[in-house]
Amino acid sequence: MDLAGTLVENLQAAIFSARRLSRHYVHPDTLRFWQELLHHARLKARRPGLAEVDEVHRLIAQLQSELAAREIGSVTGANRKSGQA
Secondary structure (H helix, E strand, O other): OOOOHHHHHHHHHHHHHHOHHHHHHHOHHHHHHHHHHHHHHHHHHHHHOOOHHHHHHHHHHHHHHEEEEEEHHHHHHHOOOOOOO
């Protein structure tokens, strides 16, 4: 996965965006990117030598939590496009 910036910066940005957009529609490509970022972060966190491994684990947990809340919200209709029934 090619990232602009560090893994930590990308995780932080994804968490910030997920929180900011928590009650808004998010394009499926963005959701897919966040999922791929989580996968990439998990792989990196398993490799020896990652200096900020504890922070990466903490950020992974935060992003997972944000995405889980979004999935719960989508069941109740919180992630629908405005104007859709």
